[in-house]
Amino acid sequence: MKGKDITAKKRFEKCTLYDVERVLYKNGSVAKPLCRLLYCRFCNDLRYYNSDLIQVEVDSHYCMHALDNVPTTEAIMKKNRSRSYWQCPACPSVLTQKQSWVIEENPEKPEEPFQRKTHYMQCPFCHWSTRDLGIPDAPTAGSWPEKENLNQSRINELYEYTKQLSLQQASLSKSKASRKITKVAGKIGGFSPMLLNYSMRDDGSAKKKPIELDNPKTRTLEELDDLPEEYLSEDGLDFWKTTSLKQRFDQPEYQPELTKDLYPRRLTMGVKRSLRCRQCDHNLLKPEFSPSSIKFKMHLIATSFIPEIRLFKPSAFSTDSLSANVFLTVTNPTHSPMNIILLPFCEEENEESYRFPKITGKIMLPADSYEIPAKDTLLDYSCLTKTTENLQPSEDGKIVLPQPNKIAFNCTYQSDGVESSEGAADKWVALRIKHDTLDQKQQSIWISHVVFIKISS
């Protein structure tokens, strides 16, 4: 995805559905919401998308506007840019093709001029058009010239040099494992795997003709020009004619400073990717080939295997008290009954502890093990009761909810009393959930996960 905005992404996590950032499952050196984790049922462990244990493979490229598949070779050749759709240089919208009629003189019959259809592109949002830039109208839709990149020869030179380096590296490593990795790296990185295999057979040929790079035409900081005086004068700079930083970063090869130099660029392609566990080499996620399909051939998402802990409602904290009631629910997502045990979490001091939320207190958990019934897909979702007053705990502390595959616990939070001033608003607790599951041999095994829960509102 292009143009990632961290604040917008955070906003998505907080605003939607269940406020998923409240409950984080520890996976290696990160703590992530369960919906962002995968479960490898062959290794019986959680996997995070961006971790080293996940291998990302690009299945197919597609145009994000037309939603049609593009062959991988063509996508590489087009530099992952769409064939027929262009993006507005001033805003991220897709340009639309507009028709207009031009009256031209008829040399044979001057009294009867004929009309000719022409096309131009216009942004539906900011109304920027190719006519603003002075690009002549095209006789057919889609036949737009691409702006020439002045640094293209240098980029090609660097590309060839990098390719040669990778070929040398590949020829040096003869082991089977290293070959496999190089093949995948070639697929992801844009080099042809066939070419890499060929080069591996061709021993040392890449060494014979080394490409020598010219010195880069860069300047040291001392040689930078001073700020032009027009920027410093009172009315010397017109911001309407100057591009924003975002507009410049959108076109890194040109980086136009003035709005009159903005040129439309082709729309970036999207990719369908599948994820593979590096330890067992099994596919964890494999979408269907069609770009508009939402189905998966393989879909080992963690929420389908791991019991999900949710906070029923934020705990109420008074100003003086150091304790509060915490109302937790545990859902069994599988189609077989599941036994769970909630255990206290022993904090381990290590180098990576700063990556996890700071725990502000302890939570008193029920000591027994509980069996949660299986999920019944035929049963309609029953409503949760409107107040928690009707939900009385049984003798063992368990609260039975209308949904059969969900149980609730009323626990007590006890603060440590040493909360930092900046993190006083957020109160985090941690616990370890242990549950049984079936492995590949259909034998019951117990696995456990550390869970961080934000109990304050």
Add this chain to the structure above:
Amino acid sequence: MEIRVENCDRKHFLETTTRNRVSKMAGLFGSQNIVLSGKVFVGPTCVIRGDLAHVRVGKYSMIRDGTILRPSLKHFNKGVAFVPLTIGEHCLIEENVVVSAAQIGSFVNIGKNAVIGKRAVIKECAVILPDAVLAPDTVVPPFAIFGGAPARPVGKVPDNHQEAITELTTTFYQNTKVEDFGKGK
């Protein structure tokens, strides 16, 4: 966190034979062109402009308070024509959204105060963030998160989105049971 509970007052809602729950304060114009497929929730002060073109809303779609569904028009050489508006199943459209799209797929979540431009196409399992302004003729691919003004792709939806939003819309509908109306505030 568990799904929030909505308190609805029975006297302000109508329930049709196909279990659609429509607020009496909602404005439905051209009702002969409006098709609610069943178990659809239409909140107070919603406006559905069926007098312009056909509007079809799929099962278990929740249209929250103040949302306007308005089919868009397209200019042709010989005049203009209104494009029918189709909304899929299990969609959650939050408060004060203006929808002029041509098609909204199933399992789509549109945040508060968003504006969906004319003839936009939102594919299945996409998410539009609150306050986003989607430009006309935009196509939002599946599992994409669009946000900002004008909206641009900002991320990828979790792969369990379909199950999550199905549970959300179904529970939301169940929480506004007719028997329970009046027990709230």
